[in-house]
Amino acid sequence: MPRMDGCGPGGPMGWRGRFKGCGYRMTTGREAILDILTVSEKHLSAEDIYRKVTEKYPGVGLTSVYRTLEILSNMGIVYKFDFGDGRARYELAEGSKKPDHHHHLVCTKCKRVIDYTEFIDEEVELLKKTEKGLSKRYNFAINNHLIQFYGLCGKCKAESPK
Amino acid sequence: MPRMDGCGPGGPMGWRGRFKGCGYRMTTGREAILDILTVSEKHLSAEDIYRKVTEKYPGVGLTSVYRTLEILSNMGIVYKFDFGDGRARYELAEGSKKPDHHHHLVCTKCKRVIDYTEFIDEEVELLKKTEKGLSKRYNFAINNHLIQFYGLCGKCKAESPK
DNA sequence: TTGATAATGAAAACCATTTTCAATAAGGAG
DNA sequence: CTCCTTATTGAAAATGGTTTTCATTATCAA
Incomplete structure (x- = not known):
């Protein structure tokens, strides 16, 4: 299990670099999720992202979406919001x-x-x-x-x- | 089912009056919940409130706590917060x-x-x-x-x- | 007091998110 | 390029806060 802390927000490296630097591996699924977040409208739910990702990469599972979003959120690359409708929303940090x-x-x-x-x-x-x-x-x-x-x-x- | 809207925050009436005015009935459980919220420390979870209420009124169920908190929240008497630990927190509006x-x-x-x-x-x-x-x-x-x-x-x- | 119906508790359902676990794949070492 | 360690994965099951269901009870206006 790679370390999840000490990899706070900020920093000039690209995502790939940041990932590596924190001991994470870059996979198809993770790349796809980041692509979706970069391109899509704001505040998507995990399910929204899952659907969009699987359009292009049917192999990716919902579980992985959740797992990736948690990492991204911990790294400060993604913000997690609660708008009161019972599911979390995510958007790329500016x-x-x-x-x-x-x-x-x-x-x-x-x-x-x-x-x-x-x-x-x-x-x-x-x-x-x-x-x-x-x-x-x-x-x-x-x-x-x-x-x-x-x-x-x-x-x-x-x-x-x- | 009494109306849940049009009974927004503010207004000089006491809780009892507000409740009545909105078509709600005042019950032991609701009163107990309001008492707890008035007296207790801030940001309690539904379960916290349930425990405190049942200390004095063992008959009150968790379901009713949730139901009452939703009404109070809709009326603006209580604020509902999400601090990211998976459960909602409630506190009396000032x-x-x-x-x-x-x-x-x-x-x-x-x-x-x-x-x-x-x-x-x-x-x-x-x-x-x-x-x-x-x-x-x-x-x-x-x-x-x-x-x-x-x-x-x-x-x-x-x-x-x- | 009485009657219409709002409110209740218990148990079951719900449903977003996590955990489990065996299989797979990333990527550094050689 | 191949091997090997181990991070990552998907599927299915589990979790756990919150909601629904439904038959029973309690509120309160008349």
Whole structure:
């Protein structure tokens, strides 16, 4: 069993390099999963990814998808989200380019998720400051944050009982 | 089946009044659950609540705890959280007093959760602004937000492989 | 007090995720 | 290129938090 820690986020190496560096082997399945995540729309479930992967590589099992996603998540290559619909959602952590960074707006009724990038800069700036304060105050090594807004989307709002 | 919607958060009535107003009946079990939530430490799991409730009222079942928590959550009386340990956590929404408002700092290894109130005012101020912008931009009726920081607590940081 | 029906507990079902385990394949050594 | 160690795999079974089912009980308006 290769080590799962000490391989935190960040670093200039490509995925393959990062994998190797952490003692993992690069397999067809893992490559396929990373490809899907790179190309696809955001916040896919494990099952979503499984379906897309097997379109091209029918041999890959759902179990492996889960296993790979856990590794990627631990390495900080993938973020894991919970939008309240009973299954985890995954998306590739943003690359080096800034415009990728976004937060989520979740409809608590139909579970639709909207990515937004507006106001992000201010949010991130404040978070950075908070992060620094909290790290010191509570002796935490913070390496991620989560911001989500919850409410009713236009459609669900209209359908809702007055 | 009483209506579960249109009974959003806020409002000056006590719980009993809110319940009645929404067509729910007040029972021993529900009262006990609310009591526990009021008195206890933060972020309890359904099972935690179940155990505490049955200490005093052995008749109450786990199923009812889940059912009640869902209602309370839908009414905005209780917040439901996911800290990544496979079970939902619940805490009473803060009362009218400000100092209650807090966000969470989660250790991704041992899952320990720390409530913090520092920086909250600035965070909330910014969130309010963002909320307004997002509501208009995406036609969402936003009624809640979530901020969490993830990292390693001091203990887990020390134990981690260099 | 009474009657309509909301709420309940126990047990079974559900279902996303994990674990088990024997078979396979990645990749460094030679 | 071949061998060998062992990480990885898929299938099936297990897990475990949460939901459903359903017959019984309790709430509360009239």
